[in-house]
Amino acid sequence: MKKSICVVLTLLFVLPAFAACGTSSNPSGDSPDKMxxxxxxxxxxxxxxxxxxxxxxxxxxxxxxxxxxxxxxxxxxxxxxxxxxxxxxxxxxxxxxxxxxxxxxxxxxxxxxxxxxxxxxxxxxxxxxxxxxxxxxxxGTVGIVYNKTMVSEPVDSWEILWDPDYSKQIIMYDSIRDSMAVALKKLGYSMNSTDPDQIAQAEAELIRQKPLVLAYLVDDIRERMISGSAAFGVMYAGDAITCIEENPDLEYVIPKEGSNVWxxxxxxxxxxxxxxxxxxxxxxxxxxxxxxxxxxxxxxxxxxxxxxxxxxxxxxxxxxNPPKEVVDRCEAYVDLGDAISLYNDAWLRIKGQ
Amino acid sequence: MRRRFFAYPYILWMLALILLPMAVIIFYAFTTGEAGGNRFTLSYIIKIFDMLNIRILLRSVWLSLLATAVCLVVAYPVAYILSRIPSRKTPFLYVLFVVPMWMNFLLRTYAWMILLDMNGLVNRFLVMLGFGRVQLMYNMSAVVFGMIYNFLPFMILPIYTMLLKIPAELVEAAQDLGADDGRVFWRVVFPLSLPGVVSGVTMVFIPGITTFAISRLLGGSQFMLFGDLIENQFILLQDWHFGSALSLMMMVLVFVCMAVSSGFDKETKGGALI
The missing domain is CATH 3.40.190.10 (Periplasmic binding protein-like II)
Known part of the structure; x- marks a missing residue:
């Protein structure tokens, strides 16, 4: 008997804490006539x-x-x-x-x-x-942000992200679709490819590139490009505008092979x-x-x-506001359905190297 | 009766937040998520032993060993000095070592990112001294460094506590019997502090092999560790079954480490008695 009272008391003590989690998203002042x-x-x-x-x-x-x-x-x-x-x-x-x-x-x-x-x-x-x-x-688009003081040659192709002269000067975008898109476009394929052979080639390219890569980042790319930690970074256009405002040495380019438009x-x-x-x-x-x-x-x-x-x-x-011919070179992502698992597996092999 | 009552909240806590999740992990690890429902399968367990996953696991173990070794070499003298300092000064020094542990490790790691950045304090200092700027982040050393920094207090504290417990009479007795300082240390102090060393090693090595996030923040995601692999399965690939299988593997490893260290512990305690 005593035992069961203990259990009940414990539950009374603990449950409100759980219940509170469930309802916290509800507004406190419920007004039924409001949409x-x-x-x-x-x-x-x-x-x-x-x-x-x-x-x-x-x-x-x-x-x-x-x-x-x-x-x-x-x-x-x-x-x-x-x-x-x-x-x-x-x-x-x-x-x-x-x-x-x-x-x-x-x-x-x-x-x-x-x-x-x-x-x-x-x-x-x-x-x-x-x-x-x-x-x-x-x-917006995805492209390469580069630091003009660190790069002398013209930047117009994804190829430059595989240039051994810029070893440890390259920041890639840490996301499956965005990184695979770079490799697929470099090879001249669609970034929505579901061909296992093309995906395998893209994987091999990214594995070959890995020793040259300084880091795979997401939001930190902005900070590192502004501070001059790297010569190249794969970046979204909107972020590039922010970076260039902070560091005028930076430039944004959409490579000639085409890129992602989203x-x-x-x-x-x-x-x-x-x-x-x-x-x-x-x-x-x-x-x-x-x-x-x-x-x-x-x-x-x-x-x-x-x-x-x-x-x-x-x-x-x-x-x-990129010119129409530039946007026309770009491709939007489409849902890959089950083929996404080919990308996932490739990405894990690249990152796990 | 009264005492038992106070245990209930914790028992409930354990059931709901430790044992239940573990059961869920084991369930997921041995069932298939494919159409047809939850059938038993060993395929996820077998998949763990894929070369790629093993290489990631070995990398985790290797980095963790490195971090543990450095922590031990750095921590022992610190703990030793700390234990010799007159007791009225120790509270202050003790606080100095413990305060960083009060802050979340992610915050501390972010702080290091600011320090090690190309425009960070360290590089500015180098430029001031007339050296060029150096890329300090995004390499394997930065990852190990981050681990050492985060885990060092866990090595210092157990060794320090163990050293404090050594009765001064034992040291004095050894000196009376003619042992020089080196001999006193290696024959008396060090063996008696071993349990502290063992628990320090365990407390650094185990969090070390399960580390994630540090490799992403300081290593730029180039060196995937076992913890990152598990995180990827759950968050990125949404493969809860394989993620659970990997987590299970991790739990087994942790239990093995703990068993080894507690075995070691008993042994040294027994040895210390003789």
């Missing part, structure tokens, strides 16, 4: 003031804004059956995956009048050919309980002024034509 909107975006991927203005301008919406760090994590967070999210901003290949997994619902474009601001060049892409599920948010689009999840609020938010993001402020704050290019027209000085920057 709740749950948004999942990338970290540092919206101008905080823009978000604050939306919240104050829409008292009928109760905003819950969360961030994540990769497409794969985003997928895990929204595919869960208990997922609360209405809206997220995945990249191209993840959008096609989410469509395939039946996680998205078609948007009602009559509720998004600002959609007309979007440049038609960013519509009808492979991941959403009929523009049913997604609205472009930001886009699109981050807002999508509405099938499980959304608040489609109306989600449409209001998407429409807000498409507003020209809002898109301009977001783009300038984040440094990535905006697909919003009306916003671009307001950003004269930015438009002249070929990193921010």
């Amino acid at each position: 709740k909107l749950y948004v999942l975006n990338w970290g540092d991927y919206i101008d905080e003031d823009v978000l604050a203005e939306f919240i104050s301008g829409h008292p009928e919406i109760e905003m819950h804004y969360d961030t994540t760090t990769s497409n794969e994590e985003m997928l895990i967070q929204v595919q869960n059956e208990s997922s609360i999210y209405d809206l997220c901003v995945p990249s191209d290949y993840m959008i096609s995956k989410m469509v395939k997994m039946d996680l998205l619902q078609p948007l009602d474009f009559s509720q998004i009048p600002n959609f007309e601001n979007i440049d038609p060049a960013f519509l009808g892409k492979e991941f959403d050919p009929e523009n049913r599920y997604s609205v472009p948010y930001l886009w 699109f981050d689009n807002a999508v509405l999840l099938k499980r959304s309980q608040n489609a109306e609020a989600a449409h209001i938010f998407i429409n807000y993001l498409c507003d020209a002024e809002v898109a301009r402020r977001n783009s300038e704050y984040i440094g990535y290019s905006t697909p919003n034509k009306a916003a671009m027209e307001m950003m004269d000085d930015w438009n002249e920057d070929p990193i921010f």
Whole structure:
């Protein structure tokens, strides 16, 4: 008897602690008449003031804004059956995956009048050919950032990342798709190749390159390139703009073999309980002024034509607004389906070397 | 009865957060995730012995051995000196060694990244002295250095505690019997401090082989360690089954190390009595 009282007391003591974990995401002041909107975006991927203005301008919406760090994590967070999210901003290949997994619902474009601001060049892409599920948010390219004081020859090809003269001067991007894309493009293949032979060749290239590589990094690349730790770094265009502002010796180039062009689009999840609020938010993001402020704050290019027209000085920057022929050389990622395991295995062999 | 009551929260804690996860790991390691449900399989266990994984494991063991050896060489004299210092000064010195342990190891490792950067303090100092800048990060030494820095207190403390426990009478007796300082140290002090050395070695070597993150931060992800391999399976590849199999392998290794060290411990204690 005493024993069971002890157990009960212990449970009373411990369980509230667990229960608290489960409910902490719920707002404290529940107001039933408010529309709740749950948004999942990338970290540092919206101008905080823009978000604050939306919240104050829409008292009928109760905003819950969360961030994540990769497409794969985003997928895990929204595919869960208990997922609360209405809206997220995945990249191209993840959008096609989410469509395939039946996680998205078609948007009602009559509720998004600002959609007309979007440049038609960013519509009808492979991941959403009929523009049913997604609205472009930001886009950009991947290229090489190099330090002009450390490199004398012209940089125009991925080949230079295999040049033994620059041993331990090269920083690669620590991600499966981005590093494999560099090797595949260097070899003249598609970065979406599912041919085991081409993938094996790319793997061999990256293994051959490994002794020349100083480090495989993600966010730290910016810091190291600014400090002059390395001559070359594979980088996203938006990050490159930030780096060049800090260190004018740096230059960004999209290699002639072509590179990755990516699109981050807002999508509405099938499980959304608040489609109306989600449409209001998407429409807000498409507003020209809002898109301009977001783009300038984040440094990535905006697909919003009306916003671009307001950003004269930015438009002249070929990193921010690359010429059409350069973009045409680039390829977007597509969802590889099961073939991704070929990439995964290759990557582990490269990194484990 | 009363005392047992206070044990319940911990027993619950152990069940929920130690034993249950271990059971889950064992379950995942021996079942297949492929369509058709949870069937028993040894394929993930067999996959561990792939050349690539073994090489990564050996690299972990080797780096950990290096770090342990350096820690021991550095820590023993420190612990010895610390134990000889008059006791009113020791609290201050003791705190100096323990304070870094209060900070999360990731923070300390990030601090080193700032120090070792091309524009970091160390390089600025080198430039001031008229030398060129040197790339101090992103090599194997930086990884070992990070491990040594993080684990050094775990080597110093057990040795220090053991040295403190040695009765001064034993040293005096040896001196009375005509032993010189070297002889006193090697025949009396060192053998008596061995249990401290053994637990120090265990406390550095085991975290050493399970290290991850340090190799990514200070080694630039070039030297994948066993801990990184496990992390990759769970986070990047989402292969919980193989990740669990690797974790199980790691647990077995840790248990073997602990068994060896506790065996050693008993032996030296027995030896110390004679």
